[in-house]
Amino acid sequence: MTEVRDWIDNVVKTNDVVLFMKGTPEQPQCGFSGRVTQMLDYLQVPYSGVNVLESDMLRQGIKEYSDWPTVPQLYIKGEFIGGCDIVTEMFQSGELKDTITEQGLVAEGA
Amino acid sequence: MPMQAHDIEDLIKDALPDATVVIRDLAGDGDHYAASITSAAFEGKSRVQQHQMVYKALKGKMGDELHALALQTSTPQD
Numbered sequence: 721m722t723e724v725r726d727w728i729d730n731v732v733k734t735n736d737v738v739l740f741m742k743g744t745p746e747q748p749q750c751g752f753s754g755r756v757t758q759m760l761d762y763l764q765v766p767y768s769g770v771n772v773l774e775s776d777m778l779r780q781g782i783k784e785y786s787d788w789p790t791v792p793q794l795y796i797k798g799e800f801i802g803g804c805d806i807v808t809e810m811f812q813s814g815e816l817k818d819t820i821t822e823q824g825l826v827a828e829g830a
Numbered sequence: 831m832p833m834q835a836h837d838i839e840d841l842i843k844d845a846l847p848d849a850t851v852v853i854r855d856l857a858g859d860g861d862h863y864a865a866s867i868t869s870a871a872f873e874g875k876s877r878v879q880q881h882q883m884v885y886k887a888l889k890g891k892m893g894d895e896l897h898a899l900a901l902q903t904s905t906p907q908d
Contacts, residue, residue, distance in 0.1 A: 752898070805881070
C-alpha cells in the first residue's frame with residue numbers, strides 16, 4: 721500500500737490542482753465528481769483528473785491518504801481542500817475563486 | 831443495508847452529545863442524506879476537520895452503507 725501512497729503523494733505535490741474522481745473530467749461517472757468538475761471548469765482553472773475507478777488500490781489508497789471516506793477529493797498546491805460539499809460551499813461563497821486567484825492558478829484570459 | 835435517519839443521528843450524538851442534528855432524506859433510498867450539525871466541539875476546527883469528526887462518528891459507514899451524506903457543520907456561534 722505504500723507504493724500507492726507514494727504515488728498519490730507525488731501526484732498531489734507535482735500538480736497545482738488535482739481532482740481524484742470517479743471517471744474523467746470529460747466523462748465523470750458520479751454526480752458529485754461531475755459537480756466539482758463543472759465548478760473548476762466555470763472558474764477556468766486548469767486541473768488534472770485522476771480516475772480512481774481504474775484501480776481498487778487507488779480508490780482505497782486515496783481515502784487513507786487524506787483520512788476522508790469518499791471521492792471526489794480536491795487538492796490545491798498539495799493541500800486537501802475537501803469533497804463535493806466543502807468545494808460547493810467554497811464555490812458559492814467565492815472562497816474557491818479567491819483561493820485559486822491568490823495562488824495564481826486561473827487560466828490566461830479568464 | 832441502507833441506513834435510517836435516526837441511526838445516523840444516534841451515531842452522531844453518541845460521539846457529539848451536545849450536537850443538534852437535522853437530517854433530510856434526499857432520495858428515499860436509505861443512502862442519500864443531508865445533515866446539518868451544530869456542536870461546540872467544532873470550535874477552532876477547519877471544515878475538513880469538522881467533517882472528519884462526523885465521519886469518525888459514523889464508524890466507517892460513510893462511503894460504505896451510506897453512499898452520500900451532504901454535510902453542513904457549524905458551531906453554536908456561527
